[in-house]
Amino acid sequence: MKLSIRKDQLNEAIQQVSKASSSRPAIPILGGIKFDVTHQGVTLTASDTDISIQSFIPVENGEFVIARIEKPGSVVLPAKFFVEIVKKLPSDEIEIEVKENHQTWIRSGSTDIQMVGLDPEEFPVLPTVEETETINVPGDLLRSMIRQTVFAASTSEQTPILTGALWSLEDGLLKFVATDRHRLASRSAAVTAPADYRFTNVVISSKTLNELSKLVPDDSTPIDIIVADNQVLFKIGHVLFYSRILDGTYPDTSKIIPQQFKTELVVHTKNLTDAIDRAYLMSREEKTNVVRLVTQEDGTIEISSSSTELGRVTEQLESKEQNGEQLRIAFNSKYMLDTLKVIDSEYMYIGFNGAMSPIIVKPTDHAHSLHIILPYRTTG
Amino acid sequence: MKLSIRKDQLNEAIQQVSKASSSRPAIPILGGIKFDVTHQGVTLTASDTDISIQSFIPVENGEFVIARIEKPGSVVLPAKFFVEIVKKLPSDEIEIEVKENHQTWIRSGSTDIQMVGLDPEEFPVLPTVEETETINVPGDLLRSMIRQTVFAASTSEQTPILTGALWSLEDGLLKFVATDRHRLASRSAAVTAPADYRFTNVVISSKTLNELSKLVPDDSTPIDIIVADNQVLFKIGHVLFYSRILDGTYPDTSKIIPQQFKTELVVHTKNLTDAIDRAYLMSREEKTNVVRLVTQEDGTIEISSSSTELGRVTEQLESKEQNGEQLRIAFNSKYMLDTLKVIDSEYMYIGFNGAMSPIIVKPTDHAHSLHIILPYRTTG
Secondary structure (H helix, E strand, O other): OOOEEHHHHHHHHHHHHHHOOOOOOOOOOEEEEEEEEOOOOEEEEEEEOOOEEEEEEEEEEEEEEEEEEEEEEEEEEHHHHHHHHHHOOOOOOOEEEEEEHHHEEEEEEEEEEEEEEOOOHOOOOOOOOOOOOOOOEEHHHHEEEEHHOOHHOOOOOOOOOEEEEEEEEEOOEEEEEOOOEEEEEEEEEEOOOOOOOOEEEEEOOOOOOOHHHHHHOOOOOOEEEOOOOOEEHHHHHHHEEEEEOOOOOOOOOHHHHOOOOOEEEEHHHHHHHHHHHHHHHHHHHHHHOOOEEEEOOOEEEEEEEEEEEEEEEEEEEOOOOEEEEOOOEOOOOOOOHHHHHHOOOEEEEEEEEOOOOOOOEOOOOOOOOEEEEEEEEOOO | OOEEEEHHHHHHHHHHHHHOHHHHHHHHHEEEEEEEEOEEEEEEEEEEEOOEEEEEEEOOOOOOOOOOEOOEEEEEHHHHHHHHHHHHHOEEEEEEOOOOOHHEEEOOEEEEEEEEEEEEHHHOOOOOOOOOOOEEEEEHHHHHHHOOOOOHHHOOOOOOHEEEEEEEEOOOOEEEEEOOOEEEEEEEOOOEEOOOEEEEEEEEEHHHHHHOOOOOHOOOOOOEEEEOOEEEEEEOEEEEEEEEOOOOOOOHHHOOOOOOOOEEEEEEEEHHHHHHHHHHHHHHHHHHOOEEEEEOOOEEEEEEEOOOOEEEEEEEEEOOOOEOOOOEHHHHHHHHHHHHHHHHOEEEEEEEEOOOOEEEEEEEOOOEEEEEEEEEEOOO
């Protein structure tokens, strides 16, 4: 294997795939990036047990030559050192040559690097994904859907299935749900999908979704998604992103969503966020993050929190609408703030069924998001 | 005590003094900020055992009114919560009122905060510093002198005196020295000082100097420095910064600085920095950070490092001047990089006395900086 390649293009592809290389690999080969060089271009692959990322660098992009291939071949190079050294090389052009025993020479300007390469035959084989049905989502929508749900996933490995987000598709509507049993976030959107195509119980690790999000452009670039038996493949331009589907059955959350409410509020999203943020600072001192919300006869809302050592914060807030019974309820201010941060409309709706029942939070601009927060059961 | 005050000015003063409040105070009062309100303005004070910071907010600044004092008085408020809540208050104006038992009410727009205040009589008294002799240094110079020395101070509490920087003044020349026994950094500058005024063995914690640096403007603002028996006082506009002087005698480092060299190099600072930075990435894998420098007959320099698992980096570098014996030496690449980052001239000088003797590094533009790095004693 021998080639010369432009530093910026190589660096970009390496940064893309390196997210999938293990930082503490069980065996050295899993901490590597595989190079496959043909006369068409260079394919880089990295893989741990959960995700695999592949990026293709063509020899030219129409405007200019990116790589000159002298001899095709393959090698695996240790990712951690390679990721850092490439961007620091002195010349815009990098020569890579693999000699006997996978020994690799890298030359750039006045820098000569000799690297211990690994056998590409030992590198894990990428999952096979049969491309039968494909759904298609614009990049910015996919990023929003991920951002608006994964924060509610569990971080506890005691319930592995809840560390992921549940994806389902029905009637062209893609839906994401995440919950840690204390709160739930859901988001749906109409996507381009084959007629009658549907799936359910596709659960993807929220850590993986955060990594995926970083590789997805925040614009209308179309992202192809292919769901196979135990893998999901995302096609992002020249990048292929494979994620394992988590084992297990995701709990049915549809039944806990109330359809009627005893108290309903419509409030200004930013004003409520700021008020709860200040109450949160005080509630945090007591570790429990408890904040109280009390509706007033005059249509305003009082938000408060207290700490025996520090004191008490009390906030008065106008509501745009207030219907139903007067209410006094306590909840986790951190959970509410997480939710408020992803509500993308100027005013928001909150529905209650008394102090002991789930709180429902929704934007007022559209019906594609729904959040649930369980209240604290406190006295007084 | 009762007043109303502009949020931005109060916030600025609180951010300045809060650096001196303990985040984990031994007694609650040390985690507080003291307010002293008179008809002239508001004085804020925070203090831990090492540093005390005081900031004064006048009632007006000539252009506009900053504070309206209704009733003078004093109180101590818990710093951590107060620092965070102030900037988040909804109105540009904040009312503060202290009632019985130091109970403090803070009002801003629709926010009402009741805080448990502490007794100002229990707050530590500021050190007394007699203002006999004062030296004066421009802010940007003081920041440079700190930045160019403290990185070389020890981080080990086994030798407390070496965790500080040694300050001395003689013939109007202020000098800073820091060393951890493996490397040394020194920087001197002519400053405004009374004739015949001199001091030595003034050792200030490098942590304290880093905090001080953040409060010093990066421009020609004059900073007054007053050295007392066991305290140094810095006057930065409306801010007073008191630092304890470390106990103990700083070792005499003047004798370890060689005056003659067997090998001398002048090299381009940035080119050497980049080459050692790449070699460092490889050397880091071996934990020891060893990099080798070898002079060549043709006047170039070879920089190299190797790791048994990863391979080898070799760099060729032009030298602008090369005098004396040929040399082969090994040193800690991290220490050399730390030094190179603070060398403020395009070309730098390096002097050697063989593979076993201290390496001297200096800028070529001026004679106010001197760095020493001890070599590694390796074979081959």
